Amino acid sequence: MTSTSTKPNDLQSLDTMTGGAFTAPTSGERAQRVRDWLAGNPAPEQMQEVFKELSGRDKGAARLLREKLDELKRAKGQEAIAAEWAQKAEALLAQPKLNIADALAWQRDAAKAGAPLSREPLAGFKARLAERVKGIEDLQHRAQVHREAAVLLAQRFEVLSTKSWRDAQAAEEALRADVAHWQQQAAEITADGNWNSLDAKFAPQLESSKAQLLVVSDAFHQALAQTIAAAEDAAAPLPPVPVWADELRVARGGVAEAAAPAAPKPPVPKVDPEKRVAAQAAVEAALAKLEKETAEGHGKASAGAAAALRAVLKEHGKLVEPPLEARVHAALVAAGELEGWQRWSADKVREELVAKAEALLKRPEGQALGGRKMQETLRTLREQWKQADQGGVPNHALWKRFDEACNEAHKVVEAWLEKVRADAAEHRAQRLALIEEVKAWAAEHADASDLKAHNRALHQFADRWRDAGHVGEKVFAELQPQWNEAFGAARAPFEAQQKASIERRQAMIAEAAELGASPMLRIDAVKALQQRWQAEAQTVPLDRRQEQKLWDAFRAPIDEAFNRKSAEREKAAAAVSEHDRNVLIASKALDAANSTGDAQKIRAAVAQLEAALRGEAPPPAAKPQPAAADGPPVGATELTAPGQAAAEFGESAEQAPAPGDAEASPEVPAEIAASAPDLVAPADSADPSARTDAAEAEASPAPAAPPKPAPKPVIAVRGDDRPGNKKAEAAPAGRSGKFGDRRDSRGAPGGRPNDRAPRAGDRGAPAGAGRFGDRPPRFEDRGPRLGDAAFRAQREALERADLALRKLAAQAHGEALTQVLGAWEQRDASKLPSVQELGRAVTPAVRGQWSQALAAGPTAAADDAAEALLRLEMAAEVPTPAEQLDARRALQLKLLTKRGDPAPAQTWGQDAGKVLAAAHDAASARRLQNALKALLRK
Secondary structure (H helix, E strand, C coil), X not given: CHHHHHHHHHHHHHHHHCCCCCCCCCHHHHHHHHXXXXXXXXXXXXXXXXXXXXXXXXXXXHHHHHHHHHHHHHHHHHHHHHHHHHHHHHHHHHCCCCCHHHHHHHHHHHHXXXXXXXXXXXXXXXXXXXXXXXXXXXXXXXXXXXXXXXXXXXXXXXXXXXXXXXXXXXXXXXXXXXXXXXXXXXXXXXXXXXXXXXXXXXXXXXXXXXXHHXXXXXXXXXXXXXXXXXXXXXCCCCCCCHHHHHHHHHHCCCCCCCCCCCCCCCCCCCCCXXXXXXXXXXXXXXXXXXXXXXXXXXXXXXXXXXXXXXXXXXXXXXXXXXXXXXXXXXXXXXXXXXXXXXXXXXXXXHHHHHHHHHHCCCCCXXXXXXXXXXXXXXXXXXXXHHXXXXXCCCCHHHHHHHHHHHHHHHHHHHHHHHHHHHHHHHHHHHHHHHHHHHHHHHHHCCCCCCHXXXXXXXXXXXXXXXXXXXXXXXXXXXXXXXXXXXXXXXXXXXXXXXXXXXXXXXXXXXHHHHHHHCCCCCHHHHHHHHHHHHHXXXXXXXXXXXXXXXXXXXXXXHHHHHHHHHHHHHHHHHCCXXXXXXXXXXXXXXXXXXXXXXXXXXXXXXXXXXXXXXXXXXXXXXXXXXXXXXXXXXXXXXXXXXXXXXXXXXCCCCCCCCHHHCCCXXXXXHXXXXXXXHHCCCCCCCCHHHHHHHHHHHHCCCCCCCCCCCCCCCCCCCCCCCCXXXXXXXXXXXXCCCCHHHHHHHHCCCCCCCCCCCCCCCCCCCCCCCCHHHCCCCCCCCCCCCCHHHHHHHHHHHHHHHHHHHHHXXXXXXXXXXXXXXXXXHCCHHHCCCHHHHCCCCCXXXXXXXXXXXXXXXXXXXXXXXXXXXXXXXXXXXXXXXXXXXXXXXXXXXXXXXXXXXXXXXXXXXXXHHHHHCCCCHHHHHHHHHHHHHHCCC
């Protein structure tokens, strides 16, 4: 009994833990209680246990638990994945040289693996890696920009070397400051923590640019210092810069080197012609590329081409001929000034604007711009042209094309403007006509009685004014005051009626407040007031919001009064009656008996609950009697025999226990015994005489409760004196005939004796068995009406009791069957269960026959045992093994020829004895078990 009694206790503890999820009456309430319990974040072990028990009862509520458990499982798996990828991110961040591709691959691979990148700590690592990658890319961009800045600074030195040395002297300090600033920025770039993470090519490029810039800067400053010294001292040598040297010669009174007679040049060493041709070809190729980029206006590409040309000149500059060297110098100067050349860029912008203006006229019909859109587009194009003219020299040819295209496109705008003017004039005329119509209507309906129609017409006029079409702002400012004046005059009578209606409604609100505050609510006055309000609301319409606000103010005091009355009524109804209290106590006692797992206690508690339902007041608690020194207490019942439960459990579970059959054991709880001692009956024992004596001894001192008087039947008496309708006269014998008369003829002289009791409706039946009011009550007295809480408590307690009895009966049945098979296997008749354990299906005679078969030993023939097994299977209606099907069919044919013999269902006890008299084997034991499992339940 221990394994059976622990299950309700576990369910009760789980139900308490989940807040009543197992005892909730509906599936929706069970699901809601499960949600409330899950909101408290219970332990996974508890959720698993609740899910195991709830999945077989309510799959909808159990689905919530399954989803929560799956979520926890996924979260646990994601935590492991997150820890793994967090270690990889830490390793990446700890590297002094971070590869951008590795950082991007970490995020991609982590997402593929299902790592939670949106949650910590991976979200933090993701942000740190993204910040590190962004820093590396920014540093890379700064290095490239700084290298190009070095090239531009070198170009500035070269450009100043082609101008006057005084201009170079004026710009010298600015150049020194720029070079120093460039060196400082270069040092900051190389000192950055991400410098080691850059590609290996950036460091040599930046160092090369720095070295080249310093060389050009030093040469420029030395040449300028020499030029200044030569300008101050005529005897000083001239600088190596040709432009500055010529300027100094002219200043000293000489002529330029180009105009002076050519001095004899020192002999040039002979150069291999092939080397010279190769040098010329290399310089021409670099020069052609620079000229191409410069002509196309590619700033960055021209800077790269200029750097490439300088590199070629360093290698082949001595072998370049003077004409080619002049072309190279001019190309380098042009590349340096390209970024500030605005004429070329301005013409580019103008050409784009001309193309856009001409494209406005070449649009397909479906994509043509409307008038307003065309006007805005043309205005935007002309503003852009003005801005282009401010940055460069005007281009009259492009302006002529642009202006012609815009004027042609403006024709669409002109047509649209004409249409807008015509529509505006038409709309203005419509609005003026509407104003005159409103004035005429107002004069006609000044004394209107149908206010709803009046309000509807006003709304229609307002809608027509709103939909009258677009007019200009000036025209609208002119017409709007006229409309307001006319519409206000038309609305004045209606507004006056609304004001009066609001005052009347305020008075009704005050009256409603007074009615609601009175201690006795007058329903007739409330109904009359509500009818007055409805009549007023149907007569004078108000704005919806205002009317709703007034209605809420009107109904608030009345609703409050009704709510107060309902609360008082509910308070009175909520008081638990004495009958409900008794039912609740009996329901709790039944639940306590269910938890014990004792059938007798459960039946006694069921009987007590049914008595409480019928309205029988519980008797006073019995006074405890002193126990004897050497024996049981006076009046105590005998203990229940071990097999008694099996005898009771053998009954069909579908039969509800009758109140008179309820039995109690000494283990009945105190509250049950105290509240219903007359329900406690002596326990059955193996000796029938002992049970009879105990029952008589127990029943003699207990006073019998007086029976509840049956309701007096109402007998219908007819007001005539026909034969058979007076109570003093006997009903005449009916004539023999069909239908109803035939039944009465059986009792007449000469007919068959009528041995049945007269039915209700038969002639000559006793009073109270007749029809209508004479019919006995159809249903038994159910007792007083229960409240909701008491009704639910008793219903659920009875359901749980029925389930517990079913389980105990099934367990007892299985134990008895196991004992029978064990006694057969060991050939021990003492181990055979008692009659009470076997149940009411087995009589004492049958059990005696089984005991004799086991004590005599295996003496039965094998054929008799096989036929007995087949008869048992036929009586129990269970399947027969495949190898015995032919024998079963033969036995069925044999039984058909012996119609006078008893059927297998009548002799299954004797057949079981034959099987028990035979030798035991496993196959026969299985067949006997399957048959007896069904037969012992009948």
